[in-house]
Structures are given as structure tokens and as C-alpha cells.
Amino acid sequence: MMPAHWYPNLGMPSAVRSALVCPATMSRAVSIGPTQESPIGTTLERHLLDRQRGMPEATGDFTGLFQQLSLAAKIIGSRVSKAGLSGILGRTGTTNVQGEQVQKLDDFANSVIVSTVEAGGHVCVMGSEEVEEPIQIPLQYPQGKYVLQFDPLDGSGNIDINASIGTIFSIHRRLTPDGEQGTLKDLLQPGSDIVAAGYVIYGSSNMLVYSTGDQVDGFTYDPGVGEFFLSHPKIRMPQRGGIYSINEGNYHKWEEGIRKWVDWIKAPSENKKAYSLRYIGAMVADLHRTLLRGGIFVYPADAKNKQGKLRLLYEASPMAFLVEAAGGTASDGQRRILTIEPEELHQRTPVFMGSPDDVADALRFAGS
Numbered sequence: 001m002m003p004a005h006w007y008p009n010l011g012m013p014s015a016v017r018s019a020l021v022c023p024a025t026m027s028r029a030v031s032i033g034p035t036q037e038s039p040i041g042t043t044l045e046r047h048l049l050d051r052q053r054g055m056p057e058a059t060g061d062f063t064g065l066f067q068q069l070s071l072a073a074k075i076i077g078s079r080v081s082k083a084g085l086s087g088i089l090g091r092t093g094t095t096n097v098q099g100e101q102v103q104k105l106d107d108f109a110n111s112v113i114v115s116t117v118e119a120g121g122h123v124c125v126m127g128s129e130e131v132e133e134p135i136q137i138p139l140q141y142p143q144g145k146y147v148l149q150f151d152p153l154d155g156s157g158n159i160d161i162n163a164s165i166g167t168i169f170s171i172h173r174r175l176t177p178d179g180e181q182g183t184l185k186d187l188l189q190p191g192s193d194i195v196a197a198g199y200v201i202y203g204s205s206n207m208l209v210y211s212t213g214d215q216v217d218g219f220t221y222d223p224g225v226g227e228f229f230l231s232h233p234k235i236r237m238p239q240r241g242g243i244y245s246i247n248e249g250n251y252h253k254w255e256e257g258i259r260k261w262v263d264w265i266k267a268p269s270e271n272k273k274a275y276s277l278r279y280i281g282a283m284v285a286d287l288h289r290t291l292l293r294g295g296i297f298v299y300p301a302d303a304k305n306k307q308g309k310l311r312l313l314y315e316a317s318p319m320a321f322l323v324e325a326a327g328g329t330a331s332d333g334q335r336r337i338l339t340i341e342p343e344e345l346h347q348r349t350p351v352f353m354g355s356p357d358d359v360a361d362a363l364r365f366a367g368s
């Protein structure tokens with residue numbers, strides 16, 4: 001049961017309510033920043049509308065797109081929570097006990113996002129980690145001003161073991177002329193031009209976390225009410241944490257600098273305690289913990305994945321946008337991830353993300 005204070009107007013004394021209120025900020029001209037205070041318990045929809053009201057030139061397109069994404073998150077979350085029951089586990093091409101074709105959960109999540117968003121008129125083209133080519137908006141629908149990229153179900157290796165997985169998304173403005181179908185050009189934009197990014201984590205509870213660049217807010221889903229409620233306003237990442245997150249099974253494939261860094265971070269010394277290792281194998285879950293608790297998440301290049309493993313457009317850029325908005329650092333080892341100009345849809349990149357001091361330490365070793 002969710003604590004009563006999540007619901008702003010349900011019997012909570014006004015003194016308590018105002019103590020929970022978070023002040024507003026608006027630091028980037030492009031962001032859709034709030035002009036009002038957002039009390040704990042605000043629904044995602046109200047939060048978006050409050051922000052929209054603070055932007056007289058806003059048309060409601062952004063809020064409309066987000067409402068569709070939130071609906072997609074609810075549908076995917078509902079199916080994920082029933083995965084073990086509904087016989088949906090398994091690979092595409094297999095049949096369930098009713099003899100029906102089983103749709104792989106990541107294919108399902110992909111179709112839900114595409115079908116929820118395409119008819120809305122807010123987007124002109126989409127890019128998905130699951131789909132090789134740009135996803136065009138059929139001509140019977142309006143071609144919107146935004147561009148949506150997403151990884152429908154990140155960490156899909158975790159589905160069959162009931163561990164956390166997630167959806168990652170980012171939104172850009174279109175570059176091609178209004179009214180036409182969007183193209184690859186609209187999708188190949190750097191993270192620095194992201195208008196908003198976020199993720200949904202399907203875990204012990206489901207959460208939607210998003211940012212328009214000025215702050216990062218987290219909303220927890222109440223399945224009884226069917227709404228995401230503001231639960232983690234203005235997430236800030238600590239300057240330094242105590243956890244490192246990396247697939248250490250790749251130790252012998254790494255370059256020497258990464259090996260030395262891992263040897264150093266887990267060894268206690270006069271100046272520091274040994275860091276703890278946590279790695280679930282789903283970037284969303286590992287970075288969600290890193291956002292809230294601090295520390296570092298790393299997926300470096302290695303002998304097998306010479307360009308790194310994670311996808312720039314569907315994983316690294318959106319997460320880098322959130323990490324930076326929460327006060328953290330996101331690098332590919334040499335430059336800010338947000339400054340990388342993508343050349344291909346499914347381009348990969350090494351990733352060093354987290355608390356600024358922890359990333360600085362790792363980069364010192366990686367460059368050695």
C-alpha cells in the first residue's frame with residue numbers, strides 16, 4: 001500500500017504538504033521547465049501539464065507524446081508482470097500451451113510503443129533498437145514535429161529470471177521540413193540536442209524517470225490507481241559513491257587501463273574503502289541504482305566489442321542525458337557521450353557513467 005502522503009489532497013495536513021513541496025527551476029531555454037511547485041503525489045500527467053502551462057508557446061504536442069509513452073509503459077509493465085503466467089516467455093516462433101504463437105516480450109514491447117505513438121500525430125519518425133531501419137509514420141497519420149528513439153525492452157536477458165528490465169527513450173525535434181515523413185537524418189542527432197529522455201524500470205515496483213535537461217524526476221506506478229505518481233523529485237547523483245558496476249567476467253578482454261582501474265577500485269587503501277560490485281546486466285537497472293545511490297557504471301570497449309557493446313542512440317545517449325541532468329558525468333572514455341555525432345542508427349559506444357569523481361578516477365586509469 002502506498003503511503004498516504006503520495007496523494008496530495010487526500011487528508012494530508014497542509015503543513016506536511018508544503019514541507020514536501022519541491023521548488024521550481026528552469027535552466028535551459030529549450031527545456032519545458034516547471035514554473036510551479038510539484039508536490040509529492042503529483043501524477044505524471046499533472047506534472048506535464050504544470051510544465052506545459054509554464055511555456056506559453058507550448059502546443060501540447062510534447063505532453064501528448066508523453067501521455068502516449070506513459071500508456072505504452074503501463075501496457076508493457078502489465079504484460080511484464082504477467083510474463084510467467086501468460087506463457088509469454090520464450091522465443092518468437094514457439095507456441096504456448098494454447099497452441100498460439102508466442103510473441104517475444106521485446107517484440108511485444110516494440111509493437112506497443114509503435115502502435116501507441118504512430119497515430120498520435122506528435123512524431124514524424126521513430127528508431128528502435130529492435131528494428132534495423134527507421135520506422136516511418138504511415139501517411140494516413142499526421143507527421144509530427146518530434147522524433148522518438150527507444151529500446152523497447154532493455155536487459156531482455158533478465159526476462160526469464162524475473163529480474164529488472166526497462167524501456168529507454170529519447171525525444172528530439174525533427175530536422176526535416178514539417179508535414180513530411182521523417183528520415184534517417186532526423187534520427188542521427190547527437191544527445192546534446194535531446195529535448196527529453198527517460199526510462200521505465202519494471203522491477204519490484206515500476207517507475208518512470210524522465211528529464212527535459214534541467215532536472216530529473218521519478219514517478220512510481222500505483223497499479224491500483226493506474227497512474228504514475230511523483231515519488232522522486234529532482235534526483236541528484238552524489239559526487240562520489242561506493243559501488244562500481246561492470247561485467248567483470250570480461251576482465252581478460254579489457255585493455256590494461258580498465259583492468260588496473262578495477263583492481264584499484266575494489267582494493268581498500270588508506271584513502272578509500274573498497275567499492276562494492278553490483279551488476280544485474282540491464283543498463284536501466286544498473287543506472288537506476290547509480291542515479292539514486294551514486295557510483296559508476298562502465299561498459300568499456302573490449303577484445304570482442306571493439307566499439308563497446310551499448311547502442312549510442314537507444315541506450316547511451318538517453319542515459320547520458322539523464323545522468324548529466326542529475327549532476328553526473330557520462331563519457332565514452334574520451335569525450336562527453338552527448339557530443340558524439342551519430343553516423344549509423346545502431347552505432348555502439350563505450351560507456352563510463354556516474355558520480356563525477358568516480359568517472360574521473362576511471363577515466364584516469366582508462367587513459368593510462
Ligand code: AFP
Pocket residue numbers: 153154155156157158247281282283284286299309310315
Ligand atoms: P539485452 O537487452 O540484449 O539483454 O542487453 C542488455 C544490454 O544492452 C544492457 O542493458 C546491459 O548493460 C548489457 O547489455 C549487458 O551486457 P553483458 O551481458 O555483456 O554484460
